[in-house]
Structures are given as C-alpha cells and as structure tokens.
Amino acid sequence: MASDALFRPFTHRSLTLKNRIVMAPMTRSFSPDGVPTPDVAAYYRRRAENDVGLILSEGTVVKRPSAKNDPNVPDFHGEQALAGWKRVIDEVHAAGGKMGPQLWHVGSARNPMSTWAAPPPVDAPSGLSSPGKKFTEPMTDEAIADAISAFGQAAADAKRLGFDVVEIHGAHGYLIDQFFWAGTNVRTDAFGGATLAERSRFAAEVVKSIRAAVGKDMAIILRLSQWKQQDFTVKLAQTPKEMESWLTPLVEAGTDILHCSQRRFWEPEFEGSELNFAGWAKKLTGKPTITVGSVGLSGEFTAAFRGESSKPASLDNLLRRLERDEFDLVAVGRAILADPQWARKVREDRHDELQDFHKEALARLA
Ligand SMILES: Cc1cc2nc3c(=O)[nH]c(=O)nc-3n(C[C@H](O)[C@H](O)[C@H](O)COP(=O)(O)O)c2cc1C
Numbered sequence: 388m389a390s391d392a393l394f395r396p397f398t399h400r401s402l403t404l405k406n407r408i409v410m411a412p413m414t415r416s417f418s419p420d421g422v423p424t425p426d427v428a429a430y431y432r433r434r435a436e437n438d439v440g441l442i443l444s445e446g447t448v449v450k451r452p453s454a455k456n457d458p459n460v461p462d463f464h465g466e467q468a469l470a471g472w473k474r475v476i477d478e479v480h481a482a483g484g485k486m487g488p489q490l491w492h493v494g495s496a497r498n499p500m501s502t503w504a505a506p507p508p509v510d511a512p513s514g515l516s517s518p519g520k521k522f523t524e525p526m527t528d529e530a531i532a533d534a535i536s537a538f539g540q541a542a543a544d545a546k547r548l549g550f551d552v553v554e555i556h557g558a559h560g561y562l563i564d565q566f567f568w569a570g571t572n573v574r575t576d577a578f579g580g581a582t583l584a585e586r587s588r589f590a591a592e593v594v595k596s597i598r599a600a601v602g603k604d605m606a607i608i609l610r611l612s613q614w615k616q617q618d619f620t621v622k623l624a625q626t627p628k629e630m631e632s633w634l635t636p637l638v639e640a641g642t643d644i645l646h647c648s649q650r651r652f653w654e655p656e657f658e659g660s661e662l663n664f665a666g667w668a669k670k671l672t673g674k675p676t677i678t679v680g681s682v683g684l685s686g687e688f689t690a691a692f693r694g695e696s697s698k699p700a701s702l703d704n705l706l707r708r709l710e711r712d713e714f715d716l717v718a719v720g721r722a723i724l725a726d727p728q729w730a731r732k733v734r735e736d737r738h739d740e741l742q743d744f745h746k747e748a749l750a751r752l753a
Contacts, residue, residue, distance in 0.1 A: 390702060390733050392709040397440070397716060399643055399675055402552050402606040404485055404716075406440035407709065408730045411679050411720035412489035412554065412610070414445045414460060417752055421448075421455070421462035423471035428478045430752040433727035435484025438734055441716070442484055443554050443608075443646075444475070446491030449537035451530075453505035454491065454562075456498040463488055463541045473548045480549065487552035487608065490541045490597075492534060494562030495522045495571075496616065510534055511565055512578065512589070517617040518570035531578060531589065534562070539596030546601045553601065554608040555593060558648045560615035563590050567623055567633070568615060583623055584632040591640040598641035607641055608677070612648035613664065619650075619689075627657055631671045638672045645672065646718065649680040650687040653704055665714035678708075679718035683729070684744055688721055691746060697721070699741040702733070724748055 397404040417427055434442055448454035450464035462468040472488065479486045495511035497504075509523040510530055516522035526534070542553045557563035565571040566589035572579050578589050590609070597607055611634075613622045624630035634645065647664035656664045665678035681687045682705055686697035705717060722741070723729045725748040732740050 388703045388706050390706060390736070392706050393702075393717065394734055397675075400606040401604040402441075402485070404440040406438065406730070406734075407716050408438070408440045408733075409677055409716050409718040410434050410439045410442040410723050411718040412443040412445055412556070413720055413724050414457075415752065416457050416459035418459055418461035418468075418471070420458060421460065421465070422467045423461045423475055425474065426752055427461070427471070428475040430727075431475050431486065432478040432482050432484075434723060434730075435479045435482035435486070437728045438730035439484065439723060440730075441552070442479060442486040443718070444486065444488045446489050446556050447472070448491050448493075449534070449541045451492055451510055451534050451537050453507065453509045454493060454537075455505060456493045456496065456503070457501050458503055463490060463544065464537075469544055469548065476549050485551040487550050487554050488541070488545050489554045489556050489610070490538055490545075491556040492537075492562040494565045496561050496565075510562055512572040512574055515565075515571045515573070525574065535589070535592045535596045538593045539600040542597040542607075543600040546605055552606045552608060553597060554610055554646065555590075555597065556610055557590050557593075558610045558612035560617045563593065564612070564615065566590060568621065570615075570618075570621070582632065583629055584636060587633055587636050591636045594637060594640035594642050606643040608644040608646050609637055609642040610646040610648055611668075613656075614648075614650065627667060627671060630656075630667055634668060634672050638674055642674070644675045644677060644716070645669075646677040646679070647714075649678070650689065652678045652680040652682060654680075662713060663708075666708070669714055675715040677716040677718050678705075678714040679720065682717055682719045683722045683733075683741065686744075691721055691744060691749075694746050696746070697744040699738070699743065721748070725753060727753060
C-alpha cells in the first residue's frame with residue numbers, strides 16, 4: 388500500500404509538522420548525571436535529518452528529589468542539563484525537525500535494571516508502588532503542589548529553549564498514572580476518589596500549570612495508557628463512557644493532543660468496535676490523537692527488553708486506519724531507535740531496507 392497517508396502535513400495550534408510520523412519517547416540513559424551530551428543531540432538530529440515529523444524526547448525529569456530512577460536519565464532542570472537540551476533543540480531545528488521534551492516523574496516506580504535510589508522523599512499518591520504494596524508515605528499537600536509546579540516550570544523552560552511542543556508522561560504506571568489508578572491512589576482528599584474522573588484531578592492540575600506557563604499557542608500533548616508496567620491487564624476505563632469521564636477533564640484543562648499508548652496499535656479498545664485507544668480518544672473528545680505500538684515490527688516492546696527480536700511488518704493495517712482518520716499521528720518506537728533512516732526509507736518505498744530490531748540496539752545511540 389502507498390504510504391502517502393503518513394506523509395500528509397499536520398497543524399494544531401502553533402505546531403506544524405511535515406508528516407504524521409512521531410518518534411516515540413524512549414529512555415536511553417546516555418545522559419551522565421542528568422546532562423544530555425553532544426552524542427544525545429546528534430542522535431536526535433539524525434532522526435530530524437531523515438524525515439521524522441515530530442521527535443518526542445526520552446522521558447526527562449522535572450525538579451523533584453526522586454523524579455527519576457536512574458542517574459543517567461536526563462534532567463529537565465538545572466543550568467547544565469538545560470544547556471544540553473538547548474543544543475538538542477538547536478540541532479534538531481537546524482536539520483528541519485520539530486521536537487518536544489517528554490516531561491516525566493517516575494513516582495514510586497523503581498527501575499528493575501538498577502539498584503540506584505534517588506534521595507527521598509519518594510512521591511506516590513498513597514505511598515504504594517503497586518496495589519497493596521506500601522513503599523513510602525503518601526504525598527503531602529505540599530509535595531503535590533510542588534510536583535505540579537515543577538511540571539509548569541519545566542514547560543516554561545521548554546518554551547524558553549525553543550521546543551515546539553511539550554509532552555506530559557501520564558502513562559505506564561508512573562507518578563501521574565499512579566494518581567489515575569485506583570490500585571495506587573486510595574486518597575480520600577480532592578486528589579483521590581472512587582471515580583476515574585476524580586482521580587484525574589492531579590493530571591488536570593499538571594496540565595493547567597503547564598498551560599499557564601506556556602501560553603495559549605503552544606500545543607500540549609498528554610500521554611496516557613490503560614496498561615501499567617505493574618500490571619499489563621489493567622484497564623482504567625472499562626467502557627467508552629468511563630473513558631469519556633477520564634479524558635474530558637484533561638482536555639478541559641488544556642490538553643491539545645492525546646497520545647494513546649498501546650503495545651499493539653491494532654487491538655480494539657472495547658468490544659463491538661475496531662477502534663483502538665487513539666480512535667476512541669479522538670471520537671470521544673474531538674481532539675487529535677497519536678497511536679503507537681508495534682508499528683512496522685512483528686513483536687511488541689516489552690518482549691524486546693526480555694531479548695526477543697522483531698522483524699519488519701506490513702504497514703497496511705496502520706495506513707488504512709490513518710486514511711480513515713481514526714487517529715492523526717503515528718508514534719514509532721523501536722524501529723526508529725534502531726534505524727535513524729526508518730521514516731525516509733518508508734517515504735521512498737525502500738521497504739526491503741527496513742531492519743530487524745534486536746536488543747543490542749538498546750546499548751548504543753545509533
Ligand atoms: C528502550 C525504550 C524506552 C522507552 N522509554 C519510554 C519513555 O521514556 N517514555 C514513554 O512514555 N515510553 C517509553 N517507551 C515506550 C515507547 O514510547 C513506545 O510506546 C513503545 O516502545 C511501543 O512502540 P514500538 O512498538 O514502536 O517500540 C520506551 C520503549 C523502549 C523500547
């Protein structure tokens with residue numbers, strides 16, 4: 388199938404993209420002491436040079452003591468780290484690309500690959516790392532207010548440095564998602580509650596803080612997932628109605644684009660319809676959405692961490708859905724991590740040159 392649908396331009400607020408391909412945010416841990424190096428800038432620049440429409444950075448953390456769980460994850464605060472990010476965005480722009488940082492706070496999710504521990508306090512809505520598993524004390528009101536304003540400050544810095552967009556990491560069982568999930572949020576104050584809509588309050592406050600920091604023109608992307616790293620079978624929203632109650636306050640708070648994380652983009656979100664998560668999010672909110680999950684590869688990404696390789700896979704199903712405007716943008720993770728030329732090869736129909744994904748790709752910045 389022709390890949391033209393992927394190469395239509397896209398505009399929303401001040402964000403204009405030459406095509407629909409988004410580099411998915413991927414933690415690389417090549418930033419010693421939190422400072423992105425010139426190699427990190429060159430890694431992103433290579434994707435900009437090779438037709439990636441929008442680059443989302445690896446998760447980069449806001450200023451809270453334990454926002455990260457690995458010392459080589461980049462910070463998005465402090466003079467040196469921000470100078471590193473300035474180089475990144477300048478190189479991406481020089482290559483004709485567009486980019487946003489993915490603003491992250493891991494909450495109580497620890498890194499299974501590392502024994503490193505950030506200084507306390509660890510932030511978690513109810514002090515739990517997974518349902519029933521106490522890890523630390525519940526966040527105080529002061530910690531919640533400080534975390535919200537740390538996201539706003541990071542977004543203000545992103546705008547000042549010249550980034551085109553910001554993405555909030557609200558997915559995969561990290562801090563913001565720990566507020567959404569009844570399994571990790573048993574608070575009884577205004578940041579907790581029996582309904583998903585009530586537990587969306589923290590995320591909505593983060594979005595509002597970012598909107599106040601960046602003004603009305605800069606697009607804000609919010610990444611969400613039903614699944615958690617603590618439990619892949621969790622679904623926050625069991626029905627379209629519940630999904631609507633989750634997403635509506637987030638959109639009203641100022642979210643422009645919803646980035647709907649699935650491990651396999653073709654899986655229907657609810658019975659009785661083929662629509663995936665991004666399809667439903669677009670239908671329910673009217674907002675543009677990004678889909679993701681095993682685009683162009685045979686296997687999904689958590690298996691890749693366990694060492695499984697993947698082969699290039701057909702894009703036809705994805706293209707059919709994109710042509711129907713089920714969603715607006717398509718994030719691609721491992722295929723672009725391993726091969727900076729992936730988007731260019733697709734545009735030029737060089738499908739036989741697309742590469743397999745092997746775990747070894749994670750060990751270097753290609
Ligand atoms: C090495 C690696 C690091 C990742 N780090 C992040 C991250 O920092 N933030 C995030 O939201 N998702 C992260 N993800 C998930 C990806 O953004 C993406 O959703 C996932 O890899 C599925 O896309 P794919 O099948 O095209 O690889 C990571 C994935 C990989 C493979």
